[in-house]
Amino acid sequence: MAQKLSSVWLNELTWEDVAEYLKHEDIIILPIGSTEQHGPAGPLGLDTYVAISLAEDVARSAGVLCTPPVWFGDSSHHLGFPGTISLRLETVRALVKDIASSLAKHGFRNILIINGHKSANLPALLSATKELREYEMPEVFFAVIDPMKISRGIAAQTKEAKEHHCGELEISEVWHKYPHLIKADKLTREAPDLHRLFSPFFLDDLMGKGAGDTIDIPWTSQEQREFAPTGSLSDSSRASPQKGQRYHDYMVARIVEFIEWRRQHRGPITRQP
Numbered sequence: 001m002a003q004k005l006s007s008v009w010l011n012e013l014t015w016e017d018v019a020e021y022l023k024h025e026d027i028i029i030l031p032i033g034s035t036e037q038h039g040p041a042g043p044l045g046l047d048t049y050v051a052i053s054l055a056e057d058v059a060r061s062a063g064v065l066c067t068p069p070v071w072f073g074d075s076s077h078h079l080g081f082p083g084t085i086s087l088r089l090e091t092v093r094a095l096v097k098d099i100a101s102s103l104a105k106h107g108f109r110n111i112l113i114i115n116g117h118k119s120a121n122l123p124a125l126l127s128a129t130k131e132l133r134e135y136e137m138p139e140v141f142f143a144v145i146d147p148m149k150i151s152r153g154i155a156a157q158t159k160e161a162k163e164h165h166c167g168e169l170e171i172s173e174v175w176h177k178y179p180h181l182i183k184a185d186k187l188t189r190e191a192p193d194l195h196r197l198f199s200p201f202f203l204d205d206l207m208g209k210g211a212g213d214t215i216d217i218p219w220t221s222q223e224q225r226e227f228a229p230t231g232s233l234s235d236s237s238r239a240s241p242q243k244g245q246r247y248h249d250y251m252v253a254r255i256v257e258f259i260e261w262r263r264q265h266r267g268p269i270t271r272q273p
């Protein structure tokens with residue numbers, strides 16, 4: 001059985017602690033988010049806080065380590081608002097590849113990425129990990145975990161409004177974990193009509209029940225500043241720490257379940273015991 005480490009965060013341990021951990025475990029979580037405007041009520045780091053809080057609670061429960069969080073992602077569409085810092089898709093890919101290369105060198109063989117920035121980071125994360133597996137490190141198992149997909153069993157029942165950027169659920173989760181970071185008096189009912197702006201084929205609820213038939217349409221930061229002047233794309237007026245806790249705890253439990261599955265099914269994907 002593992003020795004009790006003083007922290008789940010790699011950056012708070014010594015190299016000797018990590019060497020000890022690697023004697024019995026090779027799983028590590030890499031949290032990634034963004035630094036981008038989250039409307040008048042949410043902090044710029046909201047997506048990263050989502051990733052950090054999931055990573056930390058999963059790591060504690062499952063007894064695994066986390067890398068330091070990546071605070072930046074692909075946020076170019078939010079650059080119309082002060083404070084947003086965006087990486088190009090190529091930079092996100094390069095960052096993930098370099099972090100994975102270092103981890104693999106030390107013997108980590110299971111890298112679980114928790115992405116708090118939802119669909120905007122997914123193209124970079126999925127293409128980088130797919131390439132790493134095919135061309136550079138087929139021996140490393142990668143998983144990309146995203147609240148949009150791991151909360152399907154609870155999201156639609158928990159929220160009351162359509163969830164897009166600055167939605168009820170992501171605000172609720174951060175409100176639950178970091179109460180001082182949400183300006184409750186600035187939660188807003190105002191949300192642009194995304195179907196009017198982008199056609200009825202636009203996915204205006206990222207966490208809805210059935211997505212229906214959709215078409216992806218990119219937009220610019222200038223367009224966004226005009227169609228969503230507060231920065232919010234969702235009605236967050238019914239967000240609450242209680243909803244956040246329910247949503248958060250559900251996702252933590254599901255991710256821990258996944259880690260347990262992986263522990264029972266280590267090794268190549270083609271050869272299961």
Ligand SMILES: [Zn+2]
Binds near residue numbers: 047165
């Ligand atoms: Zn967000």
